[in-house]
Amino acid sequence: MEDSTMNDFYTILAESAAPGFERQARSLLVEEEAKLARIESQLKMLLWTRDRQRARIAALKYVVSPVRMLPADVLLVIFKQAFWLGLGSFEPPSRLVLRLASVCAYWRQLVISSPRLWAWAMKLNVSNISPWYTEVTKTVFQRSSPHPLSITMTCRDHKKPVSATVVKTVLSFAHRWSRINVNFDLTPFLNAAPRPTLLEHLTFAKLALSQGAKGKESDIFLHAPKLFDLSISIGRLAKLPLPWSQLTKLELTTYRPFTSSEFLATIEQCTSVSDLQVDSDGWEQGDDISIPPHFVSLPRLRNLNLRMSGNLDPFFAHFTFPALSKLDVYLDWSVSFENSLRGPFSAFLGRCTALEELEIFGSEMNSETLDDILLNIPSVVDLQLICCFACVDNAFFERLTYREMDANPPAPRLEAINLENVGDCYDEDVVVAMVRSRWWKDEVYNALPTPPGVARWKNISISANDTDGAELSDEFKAVMQDICAEGLNFDVYTYTRPSG
Incomplete structure (x- = not known):
């Protein structure tokens, strides 16, 4: 075809040389x-x-x-199965639905008339100010009616303003929310939601409110009878009224400044909570802290995760958690506060009579404070100390060494300890004595006439931080190997600086 086209071109060029050919x-x-x-x-x-x-x-x-x-209802079952299988391939739900709707007019009509196919978890970019984007969002919400909505709103480009039209469209369907996840301050828009609005389907909310949140106070989340799981980052706790008393799981991040009365009073209201995580700056020295004459109890709290810096005494002096099973305390070691776990913390542990797992990270406590802790954890089974550089020494291992004459041995139910990055201010023979005092081989343990006064070890892991070249002795390594052969998981590590 190309050769023929070129031949015609050259033929006409040759003919153009004849006189009168131009006309x-x-x-x-x-x-x-x-x-x-x-x-x-x-x-x-x-x-x-x-x-x-x-x-x-x-x-x-x-x-x-x-x-x-196939009848229409059977086809829809197949469509739904294909849809959920397609989600496993990480393909956007909208593309999966449109693909089904593009096969033929009949399938399109079936897809459009099936709300379940449109009720996927939506991720919306509120930085998109396109009118088309808002209309498509509204159309999907309408086609998924009456099913509950799972919505994530993110501001992907924080240099761009939040699209009020997108946010208001989402708020207009608040009565159908089941899960709402927002990474920008929603407060200025909340009053755009229809009134009255009953959030009858809402079970989970994740909210990020700026420290200086603007906008009028809104009580929209007070009308959410099924809201049990809340994750909130907030500057002023009183800015957004929330149903604290019905929550069973709470992740609370607060910023300074907050008043002790406002913070503690908020936690007091969480009488149904079983899982609580608090990320806060804590208190500073000299803060005016009002402690009630009696302890405030959260009777259902089982798991507590504290990520705090500064002085924690007001928290520990304020509360008692009789059902607490697991406690994680993560302290910011970049903000040194030497006595952050002194006194009130040990007494607090003594009130948590159901505590089985205790982890402390980054504490500046000394060996005396740790000794008090060991005397106040009678039910703890698993103890983890991580990056607690100044508290693990010979006294720690000697305190945990069991002697039959001890009427009240410390931590009698302790079965596992993990000491990670705790230094090497202890002697090998003291460690071995501690391990041997609470370890019996199976045949020896089963032959005991009466159970010992302490639990038998299951796991022991010790790792020192940079130790200036210190290494474990061959004798200690041999003892550790023998104990492991008897059935105990027993590991001790040291990290040495590379030569040169």
Whole structure:
């Protein structure tokens, strides 16, 4: 085809050398252009005929295919199965639904009329100010009615303003929220939600409110009877009224400044909470802290995770958690506060009579404080000390060494300890004595006439931080190997600086 086209081109160029050909060429040009127009018209008709024929063939294939015999409700079951299988491939839900709707007009109608296919978890970019984006969002919400909505709103580009139209569209469907996750300050928009609004489906909310949150106070979340799981980052706790008393799981991040009365009073209200995580700056020296004459109890709290810096005494002096099973205390070692776990913390542990797991990270406590802790954890089974550099020494291992004459041995139920990055201010023989005092081989343990006064070890792991070249002795390694052969998981590590 290409060679023929070039031959015609060179032929006309050769003919153009003849006298008078230019005048003849003008008339030929008109004729050839008219011929091209007729060919293009015929081609357009042929293309239309081809597309129509393809549609007829597709329709006939559908007519003779087994899937045509399936009732609409069976087809929808297949669609839903295909949809959920497609989600496993990480393909956007919208693309999966549109693909099903693009097969034929009948399938399109089925897809549009099936709300369940449109009730996927939506992730919205509120930085998108396109009117089309808002309309598509609204259309999806409408087509998924009446099913609950799981919505994540993110501001992907914080340099751009939040699209009020997108946010208000989401708020107009608040009565159907089941989960709402927002990474920007929603406060200025909350009053745009229809009133009254009952958030009857809402079970989970994750909110990030700026420290200086603007906008009028809104009580919208007070009307959410099923809201049990809340994650909130907030500057002023009183800014957004929330149903604290019904929450069973709470992740609370607060910023300074907050008043002790406001913070502690908020935690007091969480009488149904079983899982609590608090990330806060804590108190500073000299803060005016009002402690009630009696302890405040959260009777259902089982798991507590504290990520705090500064002085924690007001918290520990304020509360008692009789059902607490697991406690994690993560302290910011970049903010040194030497006595952050002194006094009130040990007494607090003594009140948590159901505590089984205790982890402390980054504490500046000394060995005396740790000794008090060991005397106040009678039910603890698993103890972890991580990056607590100044508290693990010979006195720690000697305190945990069991002697039959001890009427009240410390930590009698302790079965596992993990000491990670705690230094090496202890002697190997003291460690071995501690391990041996609470370890019996199976045959020896089973032959004891009465159970010992302490639990038998299950796991012991000790790792020192940089130790200036200190290494374990061969004798200690041999003892450790023998104990491991007897059935105890016993590991001691040291990290030495590379030479040079």
